[in-house]
Amino acid sequence: MPNRYNCEIDDELILLWSEQFVQIALEIAKFNKWPLEKIYLSRKALAGAFLDATKDCDMTQLRRPDEAITRAQLAGILTFRLARYSPIAIGRKLNEDQHALNINFYAAIAFACKVILGLDASFLPPNVSKDLVHFLSRRHVNQETLGLVFEMVSHYA
Numbered sequence: 001m002p003n004r005y006n007c008e009i010d011d012e013l014i015l016l017w018s019e020q021f022v023q024i025a026l027e028i029a030k031f032n033k034w035p036l037e038k039i040y041l042s043r044k045a046l047a048g049a050f051l052d053a054t055k056d057c058d059m060t061q062l063r064r065p066d067e068a069i070t071r072a073q074l075a076g077i078l079t080f081r082l083a084r085y086s087p088i089a090i091g092r093k094l095n096e097d098q099h100a101l102n103i104n105f106y107a108a109i110a111f112a113c114k115v116i117l118g119l120d121a122s123f124l125p126p127n128v129s130k131d132l133v134h135f136l137s138r139r140h141v142n143q144e145t146l147g148l149v150f151e152m153v154s155h156y157a
Contacts, residue, residue: 009057014050017078020115021046025088025107034100038091049085053077056143072154075112076147082108083136105133112150119157 022041029039056077060069086104094100109132110121121129132149135141 009050009054014047017050017111017115018043018046021082021087021107021111024110024114025103028103028106028110032097032099034094034097035091038094039103040089040091042087042089045085045087046082049078049081049087052085053081056081060143070147070151071116072150073143073147075116075150076145077143078116079108079112079136079146079150080141080143082111102133102137105136108136109133113153117150117154117157119153123157124153 025039025041026036029036057069057074060073060077083105088104088107090100090103099106106129109124109129113119113121113124124132
C-alpha cells in the first residue's frame with residue numbers, strides 16, 4: 001500500500017520487513033535458548049502492524065507537510081505498532097520467563113534498530129533496553145516519543 005508521501009511502504013516492503021522481523025524474533029529466541037517450537041507468529045497481526053504504520057506515516061506527514069519523515073520517526077512508528085499488535089506468542093513452557101513474555105517488545109526494538117536505523121540493538125546499554133521495554137509494556141508511550149528516543153539513539157550511535 002503506497003504511502004502518499006516520502007515514507008514509501010508497499011506490499012513488497014511489508015513482505016521484506018515481515019521476513020526480517022521473523023528472523024530477528026528467532027535470533028532473540030536462539031540467543032535466550034528458548035525452544036523454537038514454542039515461538040508462534042501471527043502473520044495477520046504482523047501485516048496489521050505494518051499497515052497501521054503506513055497510516056501513521058501518512059498522519060505524521062500531514063502534520064509536517066514541509067518536512068520529510070526521518071528514519072528515527074519511522075523507527076518509532078514501527079516499534080509502537082509492532083509492540084501493540086504483539087505478533088509473537090509463546091508456548092506454555094515459556095510463560096514463567098519474564099524475557100520471553102516481553103519478546104514482542106524486544107523484537108520491535110531490535111527490528112527498528114537493525115532494519116530501520118542500521119544499528120545492532122546490542123549497542124543499547126542493557127538498562128536502556130529494559131527501560132524501553134518497560135515503557136512500551138507498562139506506561140503510556142506513543143510513536144512521536146519513540147521517534148525522539150530513536151533520534152537520540154541514532155545521534156549517539
